[in-house]
Amino acid sequence: MKSDYKNGDAIARKVDALVNEALKTLVPYAPGKPMEELERELGISDSIKLASNESSMGPSPRAVAAIAEALRGLHRYPDGSAYRLVHKIAARLGVGANGIVLGNGSNEIIELVVRGFMLPGDEAVFAHPSFAIYPLVVQAAGGLGVPVPLKDLTHDLPAMARAVTPRTKIVFVCNPNNPTGTAVRKDAFEAFLRDLPDGVLVAVDEAYFEYMDDPQRVDSLQYHDSGKILLTLRTFSKCYGLAGLRIGYGVGHPRLIDYLHRVRQPFNVNWLAQVGALAALDDDAHLRVSVENNREQLARIYKALDAMGVRYTRSQANFLLLHLPGGDGKAVYDRLLRRGVIVRPMDSYDLPGTIRVTVGTPEENTRFLAELGEVIQ
Ligand SMILES: Cc1ncc(COP(=O)(O)O)c(C=O)c1O
Structure with a gap:
């Protein structure tokens, strides 16, 4: 790693000698790709992020x-x-x-x-x-x-x-x-x-x-x-x-x-x-909307995936795991990314051939399902 320090390498070696040994092999958590970053890279402005299990219904x-x-x-x-x-x-x-x-x-x-x-x-x-x-x-x-x-x-x-x-x-x-x-x-x-x-x-x-x-x-x-x-x-x-x-x-x-x-x-x-x-x-109504949207949209996503012949694991949360035909999760993730749809490849979780997708708004899910349909053709 290049640094602006005059004695950068020497200091880096001293830091290495000092650090908690366990940190040397620690691989930091990789969060979902931010929408802004993808839009900058692709020069687009309509990406959707279904990668971090956030609520699609927004805050109360x-x-x-x-x-x-x-x-x-x-x-x-x-x-x-x-x-x-x-x-x-x-x-x-x-x-x-x-x-x-x-x-x-x-x-x-x-x-x-x-x-x-x-x-x-x-x-x-x-x-x-x-x-x-x-x-x-x-x-x-x-x-x-x-x-x-x-x-x-x-x-x-x-x-x-x-x-x-x-x-x-x-x-x-x-x-x-x-x-x-x-x-x-x-x-x-x-x-x-x-x-x-x-x-x-x-x-x-x-x-x-x-x-x-x-x-x-x-x-x-x-x-x-x-x-x-x-x-x-x-x-x-x-x-x-x-x-x-x-x-x-x-x-x-x-x-x-x-x-x-x-x-x-x-x-x-x-x-x-x-x-x-x-x-x-104090906003029970908003919580109910979030729960209901999730339930309805999950049911709808299951149905659409059944129709496409894509296997999935039924979920008790606001995301679901898709098992992709051909078994290449990373490739499908990359192709979706190029179409402005951010999901999470699960290869690094020892779940090769899968992606994790957060349940979005009805519109986001429509877009995701349409893009997925094309990507896996
Ligand atoms: C299982 C699980 N626990 C904890 C968290 C962390 O959530 P928080 O935003 O409350 O730190 C997450 C976030 O994705 C999660 O999936």
Whole structure:
């Protein structure tokens, strides 16, 4: 890497000698391609992005109005305890305020729990492929990630329980799983909790919880009294349409939450995020629109894919995994990209021949399906 420093190479060598050894092999998370970047590259202005599982229904208008109003207070630090939002979430969920910790996205809660509970050499179990952040955060902390292959594209919970060793601190359960959209069912989750050795923290990542409609869906909050150590992660980034604000939360036993507060920044959740989330919680109508659009559009996409003869995995979230004829996910991704449609190739997730597509607006889905039809001809 070229630098403007006079003694750049010498300093780079010193930095290498100093850095946490685990970072040397860490490959950073690759986010979905930004629309602006693609439009610059192609010289177009009508791209659509179905790559980052954002809500196609946008933010709650109430949240937008509340944020506009709050802009005048930007010279102040936010309330570091986020009193109003924490109490509102707690009341909604029927838990105490001391059982909630907010984060700069639920992503931050993943970092807090790893930083708070893992020492170098400790292990964390997660499914593979699953949310790519778990192994990164664990590696950055010097921990050892223990990936357990999915079975039929779903968490293999019995195998995950068996993967626990005396060094295991955390088991991540991503439900529904990103990138497959599959969810574990109640009976499997209950058996998992029974099988799991005591003294391990189970972080249940429910980023897409609000979209789930399976009557057998797991609400991990129901199991907080099961005797196991549970941490439920939820977010305003998906169904609430506030990904750009960066706000999510963790729910757990007050002792666990107390430790997570100790490792967070004093003002980890910014003022606009607090205000926006508070208003969004009052906008049930907007949440319903997001859920309903997702349900209707998923059904419609399934039908169109059936007609095209494209296989897919049924999803409990706002995205779905397509298994492409010919088995070349990256090639289809590239061809769609050239037509201004951004999806996510899953080859790097060890799912060759697949792409992950976020459910868009009806118009976006029409365009995606039309372009896909042409691309796979
Ligand atoms: C499974 C899962 N967990 C957590 C996150 C992070 O969400 P947030 O925006 O709340 O940090 C994502 C985002 O894509 C996700 O897919």
